[in-house]
Amino acid sequence: MNAEATSVADIQITLLGPQSNGELMGRVLEGNTDRLATISAGWQEREADADELAVMGLPADVDLELYHRSDAVMAADPDYRKAHRSLQRSLRELRRMYNVRLDHAMASWSTLMDWPVNEDLADPHLARPEQERAMAAVRAVDREHADRVQELRDEFEAAMGLAEREHVRRQRDELAERMNGVDTVVVTGGHVVVLLNRMRLFDVPALLAGKSVVACSAGAMALAPTVVLFHDTPPWGPGHAEVLEHGMGLFDGVIPLPDGSRRLALSDARRVARLAQRFEPTPCLVLDSNSQARFTRGHWESPDGVLRLTTEGTSEEIRQW
Amino acid sequence: MVGVPTLPNSGLAIGALVHKPDRTAADIDGFVAAHSFPLIEGRNCTFVFRGAVDSVKLRHWIYGLASTQDFQSLPGTDFWYLVLELPERSRVEYKLEIAEGPNQRLITDPFNDNYAHDPFGSNSVVHGHGYEVPDWSEEDPSVRPGMMTELRLHSHVLGTTKQVGIYLPARFRPSRRYPLLIVHDGPDYIRFSRMKVVLDNLIHRLEIPGMIVAFTHAEDRLQEYAHHRPHADFLATELMPQLERDFPLMKGSRARGLVGASFGAVAAFSAAYHYPQHFGRLLLQSGSFAFSDIGEHERGPLFDPVVEFINEYRREPKAISDKIFMSCGIYESLIYENRSFLPILQSTGMDIRYTESPDGHNWENWRDRLREGLSWLYPGPLWMVYE
Secondary structure (H helix, E strand, O other), X not given: OOOOOOOHHXXXXXXEOOOOOOHHHHHHHOOOOOOEEEEOHHHHHHOOOHHHHHHOOOOOOOEOOHHHHHHHHHHHOHHHHHHHHHHHHHHHHHHHHHHHHHHHHHHHHHHHHOOOOOOOOOOOOOHHHHHHHHHHHHHHHHHXXXXXXXXXXXXXXXXXXXXXXXXXXXXXXXXXXXXXXOOEEEEOOEEHHHHXXXXXXXXXXXXXXXXXXXXXXXXXXXXXXXXXXXOOOOOOOOOOOEEEEEOOOXXXXXXXXXXXXXXXXXXXXXXXXXXXXXXXOOOEEEEOOOOEEEEEOOEEEEEEEEEEEOOOOOEEEEEEO | OOEOOOOOOOOOHHHHHHOXXXXXXXXXXXXXXXXXXXXXXXXXXXXXXXXXXXXEEEEEOOOOOXXXXXXXEOOOOOEEEEEEEOOOOOEEEEEEEEEEXXXXXXXXXXXXXXXXXXXXXXXXXXXXXXXXOOHHXXXXXXXXXXXXXEEEXXXXXXXXXXXXXXXXXXXXXOOOOEOEEXXXXXXXXXXXXXXXXHHHHHHHOOOOOOOEEEXXXXXXXXXXXXXXXXXXXXXXXXXXXXXXXXXXXXXXXXXXXXXXXXXXXXXXXXXHHHOOOOOOEEEEEOOOOOOOOOOOOOOOHHHHHHHHHXXXXXXXXXXXXXXXXXXXXXXXXXXXXXXXXXXXXXXXXXXXXXXXXOOOOOHHHHHHOHHHHHHHHOOOOOOOEEO
């Protein structure tokens, strides 16, 4: 978790999945849109698009425009732009290396999990400790990757003196001013890396302190302690979930899996179990278009129920945890 | 292998009918009414026909099998049948050849409502066990559709005016830059391989990025696509610059691709050969990469420039692109040429993916391979975007 993250006790968070109409958003916001700001940087060029915001039941003209502000910083500060691009190249390369390690670790774990019980042995369950070690190896690869990414990001921010750079500071000041009188911030989905980069650049956790936050899809992933990328049936590759990096750490206790019913093979018990076991004890939550998870008064709840993946390979509806 | 299984003791439904003692006309009617045809039972496929005719043959385009297979009749009835062994996931296009006295006619199978269409008409289609029409090739009302527009430009090198269909992805923004794909036989890809629907679906699913696609068309494809230098010049020096002026395209060869099937694949490969490292992505389907190791080739004079080109390339292979996706059906004669071409291409260091399918030389085979080809050449933001 980000060391400077806002404490979860300070903030009410609602996590949603993809929103193709404004129905659920309307219920969550309960009509309180007067003191609202939106962050739609994940939409990239479509950021702040009034039509798209309207589809989600959100007003126009209250977007913080982090994507465009980031473009403005890049244009005005070539040294920063160059360093940012260099960092992104390094992170992409690091992700490729992580996937090499992950593929092997996942293959070992998967093979051992299918190891048959052998009644001829003195201990028919001889494989169990090996399975646990294999799982620990996967978790180690995940953890080491997230830590390594964080190292590179920290080095980058320290080297660039981000907070002191003129154009960054100016944008941060403007944003702080924009946030006066804002009670609630809605973070939409989109490209999770684009979103993370802009959130870090403009120190969004500081802006969100004391606000109520509604985060959809990639927005929920970016604010989580760990960003987990997932898709069980990509056109190429084994479809192992990946740890991208540490998220903004605005909350604990949930791995958000937006649109999970479509992106995951929920009927494949082995895959479901592996995913749940890998991140246990943090619950992996399927955030479909009609589901929500809300952190309030120190605990998580879901008024209409939300699906959690179980280590047995099923998905069960939960309402509180 | 596709083949004709022996009927006795086969356990097939047709076997019970054929071997039924005291079989009546009502038994045949009941059999026909009880099943849909062609009847798939495991790896076996039963075709039927009814009519007072002299012979019935299955005409197909499976390379390696005799091009026609004879139906058998039940003596004293108008009932004809044929059982073929059909490997899993196969997709075979066929017609029935009916002979009545001196007259012969080629018809689609009256018992089969499943058709495939191509520029020459329609064929009946049988799907082997396990084959499914890909859901990403079907229209989906929840998917945001892209838009088709048209570009007209006069080609000096070809001496004609070209009409090019332009696909713009859903949510197209002039402020964003897009990769470009140029498709040979564009109208056929749209009509017979549902390429617009496929693009809409794959972009919506984030399996490929939003892209701009130019659907080109040749008036005389057998000339223009057969390693014809003016065609390559048209693509590289006329069409590309025009597209770059009119549309927000990403720079660099990795963002430019060519697609073609059959002779269209030769045209794509030939254009990349004439303009090496200009088109960084090639999708070549059932390419007509004919060659001769010794002596004359047997594919006819239309193939002369192709054979000369491929022979030359085989002698001196070189990298002309970054990534090439090739596909070919195992029931088409070009499987030999494509398999032979693969190691030649691999020897150049280009990144090559090759896939085979139990299908023939047809537009639905090419449609069915578009997902793996396009998503490998242009991986979409599937892992990064969560709307």
